Amino acid sequence: MDEQVGTLAETLVEADGVTVLTGADVGATSGVPTLGGDGSARCDELDPKMFGIDRFETDPAGFWEDGLELDALYDDSADPADAHRALARLEELDVVDAVLTENTDGLHADAGTRRLVELHGDASQSACVECGRSVPTADALDRVRSGESPPHCSEPGCHGHLKPDAVLNGEDLSESAYGAARRMAWESDVLLVVGSSLSVEPVATLPEEAAERGTLVILGEERTEKDHLAEYVVRGDADELLPELVEAMQGRMPRREDRGQAREATRVR
Ligand SMILES: [Zn+2]
Known part of the structure; x- marks a missing residue:
């Protein structure tokens, strides 16, 4: 196992809650072009x-x-990539509480993520x-x-x-989506950013807030503008690292019934 993934698994096991924020590099292997908010x-x-x-x-x-x-x-016929499936699995394992995404391809929902905020909508x-x-x-x-x-x-x-x-270039985010994203991030003590350049405001503010009150971890192939705020950065391809993380987490989380009720599914955009 990748040593960085082992470190990340330790962080997630100890976390009280984990929210994931994904960007354009998640889904790169799905063949979906993106038209980012920037x-x-x-x-x-x-x-x-x-x-x-x-x-x-x-x-x-x-x-x-x-x-x-x-x-x-x-095109709504693209299939989720390994990273989408791994994040849905991490939610099933009760590791991840919610996914916030800048992507508009709907692939997190297709992969089975149940608590989802699509910050830039669903094209x-x-x-x-x-x-x-x-x-x-x-x-x-x-x-x-x-x-x-x-x-x-x-x-x-x-x-x-x-x-x-x-959300088109020059258009504001929906207040309900951004509000829901902030609330979910607040409920977690770890924010894991995956495959985002963190260059698009106001989404880029979320990691700043997370770093102030908890732990920010950034995973991806490219440098981001918030790397200096992160507890640590995991460098690599999400489609390879997240499935490894799933393997590392299997059997390490308390059973769901010991952790109380499952959270309600929600999809906001
Ligand atoms: Zn009408």
């Missing part, structure tokens, strides 16, 4: 201004037509800007492809159009 995208050719909130508000038809080129971004769904009625983004894109742009709400009597359920 406009960072894994598909390099993407111009964030084309897909920002300003563009959506001034030119929703153009926004959606250009969105056809981003079909993969809204596989779109909602009417007027009444909030939700449809799969794939359906909305089908309508754009057949000439209906922007795609309209199908609620009788509603004249709104659809918007992807992701």
